[in-house]
Amino acid sequence: MRAKLIAGNWKMNLGKADSLTLAHDLIHKIPKHSKAQVLLIPTFLHLDAVAHVVAKSHLLLGAQDVYFEKTGAFTGEISAGMLLELGVSHVLIGHSERRHVLHETDAVLNKKLLAATAEKLVAIYCIGETLQERDAGKTAEVLQHQLKAGLVHLSHDVIEKGHLVIAYEPVWAIGTGHTATPEHAQETHAFIRARLSEILTPELAAAIRIQYGGSVKKSNAAELLAKPDVDGLLVGGASLIADEFAAIVQAAG
Ligand code: PGA
Numbered sequence: 001m002r003a004k005l006i007a008g009n010w011k012m013n014l015g016k017a018d019s020l021t022l023a024h025d026l027i028h029k030i031p032k033h034s035k036a037q038v039l040l041i042p043t044f045l046h047l048d049a050v051a052h053v054v055a056k057s058h059l060l061l062g063a064q065d066v067y068f069e070k071t072g073a074f075t076g077e078i079s080a081g082m083l084l085e086l087g088v089s090h091v092l093i094g095h096s097e098r099r100h101v102l103h104e105t106d107a108v109l110n111k112k113l114l115a116a117t118a119e120k121l122v123a124i125y126c127i128g129e130t131l132q133e134r135d136a137g138k139t140a141e142v143l144q145h146q147l148k149a150g151l152v153h154l155s156h157d158v159i160e161k162g163h164l165v166i167a168y169e170p171v172w173a174i175g176t177g178h179t180a181t182p183e184h185a186q187e188t189h190a191f192i193r194a195r196l197s198e199i200l201t202p203e204l205a206a207a208i209r210i211q212y213g214g215s216v217k218k219s220n221a222a223e224l225l226a227k228p229d230v231d232g233l234l235v236g237g238a239s240l241i242a243d244e245f246a247a248i249v250q251a252a253g
Contacts, residue, residue: 002207002208002209002231003035003036003037003209003231004035004036004037004209004225004231004232004252004253005036005037005039005165005209005211005231005232006036006037006038006039006232006233006235006248006249006252007038007039007040007041007062007090007124007167007211007232007233007234007235007239008026008038008039008040008041008235008239008240008245009041009064009092009095009213009234009235009236009239010022010040010041010042010043010239010240011043011064011097011236012043013240014042014043014046014240016045016046016049019042019043019046019049019050020046020049020050020053022040022240022242023040023042023050023053023054023059024053025242026038026040026059026242026245026246027053027054027057027058027059029242029243029246030058030059030246030249031250032058034058034249034250034252034253035252035253036232036249036252036253037060037232038058038059038060038249039059039060039061039062039089039090040054040059040060040061040062040239041061041062041063041064041090041092042061043064044063044064044065044078047061047063047083047086047088048086051086051087051088054087055087060089060090061086061087061088061089061090062088062089062090062091062092062124063078063083063088063090063091063092064091064092064095065078065091065092065093065095065098065112066078066079066080066083066091066093066112066115066116066121067079067112067115068108068111068112068114068115069115070115079115080115080116080118080119080121081119083119083121084119084120084121088121089121089122090121090122090123090124090165091116091121091122091123091124092124092126092167092234093109093112093113093116093123093124093125093126093150094109094112094113094125094126094127094146094150095126095169096126096128096169096171096174097174099126100130100171106145106146106149106150107149109125109149109150110149110150110151110152110153113125113150113151113154113164114153114154117154117155117158117163117164120161120163121163122162122163122164122165123163123164123165124165124166124167124211124234125150125151125164125165125166125167126166126167126169126213126234127142127143127146127147127150127166127167127168127169127192128142128143128146128168128169128170128171128174128213128214129142129143129170129171129172130142130171130172131171131172134170134172139170139188140191143168143188143191143192143195144195147166147192147195147196147199148195148199151164151199151200156200156201156204159200159204159207159208160204160207162207162209164208165208165209165210165211165231165232166192166196166208166209166210166211167210167211167212167213167234168185168188168189168192168210168211168212168213169212169213169214169234170188170214171214172214173213173214173215174213174214174215174236175215175236175237176214176215177215178214178215179214179215179216179217179220179224180212180214182220182223182224182226182227182230183227185212185224185227185230186227186228186229186230189210189212189227189229189230190229192210192229193205193206193208193210193229196208209231209232210229210230210231210232211230211231211232211233211234212224212230212232212233212234213233213234213235213236215237216233216234216235216236216238216248217238217244217248218238218244218247218248218251221233221247221248221251221252222251225251225252225253232252233248233252235248
């Protein structure tokens, strides 16, 4: 059984006071017995403060990125060990904004994935095709390439421990209001699982959780989560509104 993972990626949207209020509100609005794991992903700058709010609660804490070196002269960067120290358990790697706005390469993302999982963080490795790639009929090729390149040298042990999550986020659906249909999401997730099965083993592929992300709202969460290969959601805009995000979590049961 793959426990559903619902994550709220706050991106660079909230100041400190709003971040703390949102975290407080979510602790109250999301039931403790919720079957899904719930993850809040504030900006680096507010991780420490939010960590204090969610400590000992049923909510988990994630970071939006990580650097692959452990320590040293890397101005502006943050290591996996530093995140761990703050109580962070999960980290996004290769979010489409990092790939396309910050131009992170597959080679860099692979190093980040290895560094994060070496410190026992759960890596949420994001993949997805752009509109241009989709229109050119290249979706399968792009996803396969991102999976292969990202997972190089990742040990099976890391995956067996549940430290790898894949997030399928079609870039054309992020922040656009154009959600993939549940059928499209299921078809693509099944494709991703089949590729994971070839790259890894069928057993490992069956255990890996695959989240969907891209304009998820309370109105479409339940139908996406009803699909057998949709193991959770990565939510951007709708995770900034406590009632909306709590309703999305509720859709997971
Ligand atoms: P969105 O963002 O829900 O605002 O489309 C999703 C994401 O970028 O993870």
